[in-house]
Amino acid sequence: MSEKEVIKLDNVGVRYILQKERPRTLQEYFISLFKGGNHRKTTEEFWALRGINLTVRRGEALGIIGHNGAGKSTLLKVISGVIPPAEGKVEVRGNISPIIDIGAGFAPDLTGLENIYLGASVLGMSRREIQKRIPKILEFSELGEFINAPIRSYSTGMVARLGFSIAVEVDPDILIIDEVLAVGDQQFKRKCLKRISEFKERGVTILFVSHNITDVARLCDNILWLRQGRIHRYGEAREVAQEFFRQTGGPSRSGQRER
Amino acid sequence: MLTETTKEIKDILGYRELLRNLVVRDIKVRYKRSILGFLWVMLNPLLMMVVFYLVFSSLFQRTVHNYIAYVITGITVWHLYAQSTSRATRAFFESANILKKKALPRSIFPLSMVVSAVVNFLFSLVPMYIILIVSGASPLKGALQYLPICILLILTFTYGVSLLLSTVTVFFHDTIYIYEVLLLALMYLSAIFYPVQILPEGSMVVVNLNPLYHYINLFRACVYDSTLNPEVHLFYSSVYAFASILVGWTVYFTNRQRIVFYL
Numbered sequence: 001m002s003e004k005e006v007i008k009l010d011n012v013g014v015r016y017i018l019q020k021e022r023p024r025t026l027q028e029y030f031i032s033l034f035k036g037g038n039h040r041k042t043t044e045e046f047w048a049l050r051g052i053n054l055t056v057r058r059g060e061a062l063g064i065i066g067h068n069g070a071g072k073s074t075l076l077k078v079i080s081g082v083i084p085p086a087e088g089k090v091e092v093r094g095n096i097s098p099i100i101d102i103g104a105g106f107a108p109d110l111t112g113l114e115n116i117y118l119g120a121s122v123l124g125m126s127r128r129e130i131q132k133r134i135p136k137i138l139e140f141s142e143l144g145e146f147i148n149a150p151i152r153s154y155s156t157g158m159v160a161r162l163g164f165s166i167a168v169e170v171d172p173d174i175l176i177i178d179e180v181l182a183v184g185d186q187q188f189k190r191k192c193l194k195r196i197s198e199f200k201e202r203g204v205t206i207l208f209v210s211h212n213i214t215d216v217a218r219l220c221d222n223i224l225w226l227r228q229g230r231i232h233r234y235g236e237a238r239e240v241a242q243e244f245f246r247q248t249g250g251p252s253r254s255g256q257r258e259r
Numbered sequence: 260m261l262t263e264t265t266k267e268i269k270d271i272l273g274y275r276e277l278l279r280n281l282v283v284r285d286i287k288v289r290y291k292r293s294i295l296g297f298l299w300v301m302l303n304p305l306l307m308m309v310v311f312y313l314v315f316s317s318l319f320q321r322t323v324h325n326y327i328a329y330v331i332t333g334i335t336v337w338h339l340y341a342q343s344t345s346r347a348t349r350a351f352f353e354s355a356n357i358l359k360k361k362a363l364p365r366s367i368f369p370l371s372m373v374v375s376a377v378v379n380f381l382f383s384l385v386p387m388y389i390i391l392i393v394s395g396a397s398p399l400k401g402a403l404q405y406l407p408i409c410i411l412l413i414l415t416f417t418y419g420v421s422l423l424l425s426t427v428t429v430f431f432h433d434t435i436y437i438y439e440v441l442l443l444a445l446m447y448l449s450a451i452f453y454p455v456q457i458l459p460e461g462s463m464v465v466v467n468l469n470p471l472y473h474y475i476n477l478f479r480a481c482v483y484d485s486t487l488n489p490e491v492h493l494f495y496s497s498v499y500a501f502a503s504i505l506v507g508w509t510v511y512f513t514n515r516q517r518i519v520f521y522l
Binding site for chain 1: 273274276277279280281283284287288291292354356357358359360361362363431432433434437516519520
């Protein structure tokens with residue numbers, strides 16, 4: 001991997017074992033043991049990603065698009081090291097901050113403030129760092145006095161705002177944004193997009209997953225279009241977005257209205 | 260495996276703030292909606308002791324020199340073990356949404372269950388010592404010098420079992436329910452509220468196979484009971500602690516990459 005590259009995937013494949021087909025309880029496990037030959041058949045394999053070659057340079061913003069089940073989230077997981085690849089090689093340089101999506105890692109019974117500690121420490125921050133950044137997190141989240149209420153009383157948008165505010169304070173080398181902007185209101189979304197652009201200018205590498213192709217095209221340098229676990233198109237953002245619109249029937253109505 | 264293990268230990272140290280927050284979450288969430296709150300940590304063993312005392316004291320008072328002291332020490336150690344391990348069966352499931360988002364040293368989740376049980380344990384030592392003194396036991400006569408190693412061995416054993424259970428549960432959900440029954444059986448076999456002398460002769464072979472029996476008695480020897488021989492229990496306790504952490508870590512370690520796929 002050269003100096004400028006921060007992410008490199010070499011022929012990466014991820015294999016899932018289909019959930020419904022595998023023995024889940026001891027009883028089923030022993031039954032499948034006694035059936036002998038049938039045992040193999042109960043574990044059906046499914047390649048969520050296959051043959052992925054990808055290089056991301058430092059400071060690049062890469063958009064990842066594709067329909068549901070195309071492998072977008074799996075790609076993010078394998079890059080962030082949450083799951084190991086079944087084949088191929090993943091190289092990543094620098095620390096990764098995933099924007100915690102709705103409620104991930106948050107405890108509903110704890111207050112917003114307590115959840116800041118929890119969420120920030122999931123991202124690897126120390127106690128001192130968290131304390132130093134709390135004023136900024138509070139300011140960005142715009143939660144005001146709600147910060148002392150348990151987050152089970154929050155709306156989805158408020159939780160997403162809290163998650164985003166924490167993640168952008170981590171100073172990551174690589175920022176992963178997975179569909180979180182879909183839940184906030186327009187004003188907060190603009191604020192987030194602005195913050196993301198600032199990150200980009202500072203040389204932070206960004207992986208941006210969204211179904212809103214207009215947003216992706218505006219923010220990203222390149223787009224990776226996944227289809228059924230394989231790279232369908234990869235290239236300059238505007239070109240791939242246009243190609244996408246051509247194939248799927250123009251920019252979606254909702255996409256236009258959001259402007 | 261050894262270098263990877265040291266790497267994971269280093270990672271856990273790096274994530275000690277997360278460990279702290281997981282423990283805080285565990286404790287706060289559990290008592291947040293109750294009126295007496297954290298006081299239950301101290302009340303619970305006391306109430307259990309009262310029950311055992313009312314039911315069994317007339318039976319065992321003559322064989323056991325100080326029955327109240329005998330029971331409260333047994334319960335205190337038992338709680339530490341039972342709480343950590345039964346909570347640990349769900350350790351990975353409860354934090355599934357964290358595990359699916361961020362690459363972390365995953366063994367931190369069962370560890371947080373053990374640590375929060377330790378916090379409870381330390382608080383329950385207060386009412387325990389009060390009971391010991393009131394009941395006329397003399398805490399200073401115990402083999403106090405062994406107490407740190409005693410607690411360390413209990414924790415090592417408990418963490419080993421917790422790692423094993425949390426990992427196995429991911430692949431076989433039934434473990435949760437099987438373990439509930441096992442735990443009940445283990446409690447009756449651990450000489451918490453009865454003296455081992457009442458058991459039929461020859462059953463000591465079986466009793467010696469129960470790690471909890473040794474941990475409880477070692478603890479009793481440390482905190483008040485000078486009639487017990489701490490060295491014997493120390494020997495068994497060390498063997499079981501070592502075996503437990505070895506098995507637990509190996510099972511966790513060889514499966515840790517697969518855990519996320521099954522959550």
